[in-house]
Amino acid sequence: MTATHEAAAGSPVPASEPQPAPGATPPRRPLAARAAAELLGTAALVAVVVGSGIQATELTKDVGLQLLANSMATVFGLGVLILLLGPVSGAHFNPVVTLAEWWTGRRGGPGVTIREAAAYVPAQIAGAIAGAILADAMFGKPLVEWSTHDRSAGHLLLGEVVATAGLILLIFGLARTDQLRFAPVAVASYIGAAYWFTSSTSFANPAVTIGRAFTDTFAGIAPGSVAGFIGMQIVGGVIGLALMALVFASGRDTDG
Numbered sequence: 630m631t632a633t634h635e636a637a638a639g640s641p642v643p644a645s646e647p648q649p650a651p652g653a654t655p656p657r658r659p660l661a662a663r664a665a666a667e668l669l670g671t672a673a674l675v676a677v678v679v680g681s682g683i684q685a686t687e688l689t690k691d692v693g694l695q696l697l698a699n700s701m702a703t704v705f706g707l708g709v710l711i712l713l714l715g716p717v718s719g720a721h722f723n724p725v726v727t728l729a730e731w732w733t734g735r736r737g738g739p740g741v742t743i744r745e746a747a748a749y750v751p752a753q754i755a756g757a758i759a760g761a762i763l764a765d766a767m768f769g770k771p772l773v774e775w776s777t778h779d780r781s782a783g784h785l786l787l788g789e790v791v792a793t794a795g796l797i798l799l800i801f802g803l804a805r806t807d808q809l810r811f812a813p814v815a816v817a818s819y820i821g822a823a824y825w826f827t828s829s830t831s832f833a834n835p836a837v838t839i840g841r842a843f844t845d846t847f848a849g850i851a852p853g854s855v856a857g858f859i860g861m862q863i864v865g866g867v868i869g870l871a872l873m874a875l876v877f878a879s880g881r882d883t884d885g
Contacts, residue, residue, distance in 0.1 A: 658717055658718070660744075660745060660748055662717060662718075663717060663718040663719075663745070663748070663749070664718070664748040664749060664752040665752070666714045666717040666718035666720075667714075667718050667721060667722065667749050667752040667753050667756065668752040668753070668755055668756035668759075669714070669756065670710045670713075670714045670718070670720055670722045670756065671722040671723075671752070671753045671754075671756030671757050671760065671836055671837070671840075672756035672757065672759045672760035672763065673706065673710055673756075673760060674703075674706065674707060674710055674722050674757075674760065674837065675756070675757045675758075675759075675760030675761050675764070675837055675840040675841065676760040676761075676763045676764045676767075677702055677703055677706035677707070677760075678699065678702075678703050678706075678760075678764075678837065678841070678848050679760065679761050679764035679765070679840075679841065679844050679846060679848045679849075680702075680763075680764035680767060680768065681698060681699050681701075681702030681703065681706075682695070682699045682846055682847030682848035683764065683765075683768045683770065683846050683847060683848075684698070684768070685698035685699050685847060686846070686847045687768075695847060696824065696825075696830070699824070699847065699848065700821050700824035700825065700830075701821070703817075703820060703821065703824070704817045704818065704820065704821035705817070707816065707817040707820055708813045708814060708816075708817035709813075710722070711812055711813040711816060711817065712813040715812065715813070718749070719741075720812075721749060721753070722753060722756075722834070722836070722837075723753065723796075723833070723834040723835070723836060723837070724749075724750045724753055724754070724834075724835045724836055725793060725796075725797065725833075725834065725835060725862055725863065725865075725866040726796075726797070726800060726866075727741060727746050727749045727750055727753070728746060728750075728866070729797055729800075729801065729866050729869070729870055730746075731743060731745075731746045732870065733801065733870070750836075753836035754835075754836045754839055754840075756836070756840075757836040757837050757839055757840025757841075758839065758840045758843055759840075760840055761840040761841060761843040761844045762843060762844075764844065764846075765843075765844050765846070770844070770846065771845075773843050774843075774844065774845040775842060775843070775845060775851070775852055776841065776842050776843070776844060776845045776846075776849025776850050776851050776852070777845055777849075777851055778845070778849045778850055778851055778854075779851045779853070779854055780829065780850050780851065780854040780857075780858065781851075781853065781854045781857055784828045785828050785829040785858075786829070786857055786858070786860075786861045787828070787861075788827035788828035788829030788830075788831070789827075789829045789831075789832060789833065789858050789861040789862050789865060790861045790862075790864050790865040790868065791823075791827055791865065792823045792827045792829060792831035792832070792833040792865065793833040793834075793861070793862045793863075793864075793865025793866055793868075793869060794865040794866070794868040794869040794872065795819060795823065795869065796816070796819060796820070796823075796833045796865075796869065797865070797866050797868075797869025797870055797873065798869045798872045798873050798876070799815060799816060799819050800812070800816060801869070801870065801873045801877075802873055802876065802877055803815060805873065805877040806877065820833070829858070832850070832858055832862070833862060833865070834862065835858075835859040835862055835863075838850060838855055838858045838859055838862070839855060839859075842855050
């Protein structure tokens with residue numbers, strides 16, 4: 630979900646040329662290409678989430694099986710998308726991830742610039758909306774039908790804080806420990822688990838939340854619930870970065 634750096638196998642890198650640290654957006658890709666990758670990836674992710682939800686409800690009336698099918702499809706789809714598009718844009722597909730990367734790199738470190746973030750976030754939102762419409766179209770549903778699935782309860786908002794904080798801690802923890810090569814499996818696995826251990830089924834993504842308001846199906850969210858979810862996702866992102874700084878603090882331990 631965050632960037633992985635590229636290096637040609639067997640090609641020596643001149644010592645004088647600075648290289649991006651793990652977590653930085655891959656270099657030498659035009660911004661238009663990276664924004665397009667974010668739009669495409671977010672659209673595909675929402676199409677997977679919404680489409681598998683529709684399919685599940687058409688195949689069974691058991692809500693547990695519906696959620697299992699929805700979560701499994703999301704795990705596999707997200708893992709593939711991160712693997713495919715990570716080398717292009719970093720495979721954020723999530724404004725909270727993009728803004729967190731900008732925040733951590735704002736003083737010249739690795740990460741997206743404010744200009745890049747300004748291109749990524751609208752692309753993610755547009756992609757999410759397009760993905761929801763595409764899923765509805767594939768299953769013969771109205772292309773745009775506002776969801777009536779209210780998700781405004783306080784315990785659901787708490788679930789979004791937990792889900793988003795865990796996601797940010799995972800992504801930036803992997804970056805801090807130079808283990809981003811495991812991101813496709815680790816991030817997809819976390820989201821799959823969070824479907825089940827959070828009360829909100831782990832949206833953890835403002836763009837996806839907006840997109841899912843456009844479909845009145847299993848995965849939808851009522852427009853009136855969107856602002857609360859996004860607010861709690863931002864809070865969760867801040868908490869996730871704080872936890873990352875605490876757990877993966879650099880420097881010599883002076884205790885004892």
